[in-house]
Amino acid sequence: SVLNQEKGRIPKKEKPPFITFVLGGPGSGKGTQCAKIVENFGFTHLSAGDLLRNEISSNSENGAMILDTIREGKIVPSNVTVKLIQRAIESSDNDKFLIDGFPRTEENRRTYERIIGAEPNIVLFFDCPEDEMVKRVLSRNQGRVDDNKDTVRKRLEVFTSLNLPVINYYSQKGKLYKIRAVGTEDEIFEQVRPIFAAVESLLKLYDDSTRSNKDLLIFKVP
Ligand SMILES: Nc1ncnc2c1ncn2[C@@H]1O[C@H](COP(=O)(O)OP(=O)(O)O)[C@@H](O)[C@H]1O
Ligand SMILES: O=c1ccn([C@@H]2O[C@H](COP(=O)(O)OP(=O)(O)O)[C@@H](O)[C@H]2O)c(=O)[nH]1
Ligand SMILES: [Mg+2]
Known part of the structure; x- marks a missing residue:
């Protein structure tokens, strides 16, 4: 019976989701990858920047400040950002997420841990030279208010001073997967693919049992 089949199994919603933080400077190719x-691994993509831009366009109370x-x-x-991420995770049926462009600062990171009560399972870092990032941002053509020379310079400063410490934190924790983010989009994805192939087989193993974050913290990519 249905009841017997369900016996001993943990309902999907109660399994902790598999969380990947996707970090890198402006224009490093986070959104693209x-x-x-x-497309290839069925994750749900949550771009912190997109969530914030949605708040602006929906005239929410924080829109002007954002x-x-x-x-x-x-x-x-x-x-503000963590609550948007939390809402997006909770309203999704999926259990594997890419959180793109967050955490930007150590304070972001600690706030996420406090509110969500969990750490990411893995962290990707798209490592790209500054001149390449600037070139990409200035030719992005998405009509963004921050894709101009002056703001890009500020974003690069913020990245170096506030985001690199977060990247170092996860490196020390053994959770960081660093990608050399130069070359074609496809060439870069060939560095990304084996990481998620490994994640996929690991998640299959855990699919029918309790998926505790602890079990998935550390694994080796072949
Ligand atoms: N490997 C690449 N080579 C050249 N241009 C790229 C590459 N990857 C992405 N782009 C382009 O660079 C711009 C920034 O990429 P995007 O994915 O939006 O980066 P991020 O989200 O890190 O800011 C976009 O216009 C994108 O089409
Ligand atoms: O967690 C976040 C993510 C983004 N931003 C803001 O949103 C902008 C655009 O972020 P996005 O990730 O979209 O930019 P990208 O790195 O993709 O160019 C950033 O410069 C910040 O001003 C923020 O304040 N907190
Ligand atoms: Mg982006």
Whole structure:
């Protein structure tokens, strides 16, 4: 019976989701590679920048403040961003997520851990030279208020001073997968693919039992 089949199994919603943080400077190719991971491995892509831009366009109470912050290349208060991420995770049926462009600061990271009560399973870092990032951002053509020379310079400064410490933190924890983010989109994805192939087989192993974050913290990519 249905009841017997369900016996001893943990309902999907109660399994902790598999969380990947996707980090890298502006224009390093985070969004581009996330789209390929979604296509090939069925993850749900949550871009922190997109969630914030949605708040601006839906005229939410924080919209004006978020627009000013993005225009300056600064960081939106952590509780605002974390709540948007939390809402997006909770309203999804999927159990594997790419959180793209977050955490931007150590304070972002600690706020996420406090509110969500978990750490990411793995962290990707798209490592790209500054001149290449600037070139890509200035030719992105998505009509973004922050894709101009002045704001890009500020975003690069914020990246170096505030985001690199987060990347170092996860490196020390053994959770960081560093990708050399130069070359064609496909060449870069060939560095990404084996990581998610390994994740996929690991998740299959755990699919019918309790999936505790602890079990998935550390694994080796072949
Ligand atoms: N490997 C690549 N080579 C050249 N241009 C790229 C590459 N990957 C992405 N781009 C382009 O660079 C711009 C920034 O990429 P995007 O994925 O939006 O980066 P991020 O999300 O890290 O800011 C986009 O216009 C994208 O089409
Ligand atoms: O967690 C986040 C993510 C983004 N931003 C703001 O949103 C902008 C754009 O972020 P996005 O990730 O879209 O930019 P990308 O790195 O993809 O160019 C950043 O410069 C910040 O001002 C933020 O404050 N907190
Ligand atoms: Mg992006």
